[in-house]
Amino acid sequence: MSIESSSSSPGQSTLRPNAIGLPGVLFQSITTMAPASAVAFSLGAAIPFAGGALPLAVLIALIVCSLIALNIGSLARYLPSAGGFFTYVSRGLGSQAGWMTGWLFSLTYLLIVPLQLLVLGPVMDGFAQQYFHLSFGANGWAVWSMVFAVIIFGLTYFGIRISANASVILGTIEIAVFVVLAAWLIVTAGNGNTAATFS
Numbered sequence: 001m002s003i004e005s006s007s008s009s010p011g012q013s014t015l016r017p018n019a020i021g022l023p024g025v026l027f028q029s030i031t032t033m034a035p036a037s038a039v040a041f042s043l044g045a046a047i048p049f050a051g052g053a054l055p056l057a058v059l060i061a062l063i064v065c066s067l068i069a070l071n072i073g074s075l076a077r078y079l080p081s082a083g084g085f086f087t088y089v090s091r092g093l094g095s096q097a098g099w100m101t102g103w104l105f106s107l108t109y110l111l112i113v114p115l116q117l118l119v120l121g122p123v124m125d126g127f128a129q130q131y132f133h134l135s136f137g138a139n140g141w142a143v144w145s146m147v148f149a150v151i152i153f154g155l156t157y158f159g160i161r162i163s164a165n166a167s168v169i170l171g172t173i174e175i176a177v178f179v180v181l182a183a184w185l186i187v188t189a190g191n192g193n194t195a196a197t198f199s
Helices: 022-033 035-078 085-093 095-132 140-157 160-192
Strands: none
Touching: 022 035, 022 160, 035 160, 085 095, 095 140, 140 160
16 A cells, blocks of 8 residues: 555654545455456466366356455454454464564565566567557567556555556456456357356
8 A cells, every 4th residue: 555644744654544435445456356367367277177167167266255355354344454464364363473474465466566567568569569560679578567667656656546546447447348348258159158157
């Protein structure tokens, strides 16, 4: 979460209370889960194992994830804290387990952004060359990775509100694309649609 200076304590950097509302928090969670990335990378790996029952497997995964989300929501209701999982684990399993969980969670997030940049760079480089004939040479992927890095830095450095608003806008676009794509696939399949994949 971004840190902003609170007007009530000049000279001291603190988290600004009520900086974002429910939509911001909701879409921060949605974009953190990265549904588009999950579709792009996990479904392809699941197809060889689930086969024709892939829709059923996705439905079961949705139920499991929903139960986890409900549990986390309950913890957040009774243990409101910016510490998140650190707080929940500390209160349940002790401070040492909470300390380890907090650090592992933080280190994981530190790795996510560089890994995403390593994926986005080559993808954007290929997209720009194919559709816009725009090339930055053999290291074009690195240029695009740096561009995305600057954008991400800007969205997070200048306050949580900017990041939250960007999450709402981009998350809405992402969901809209999925809804339109799903509707198109269902309509295109026509009589090929069957409930047998859920059995």
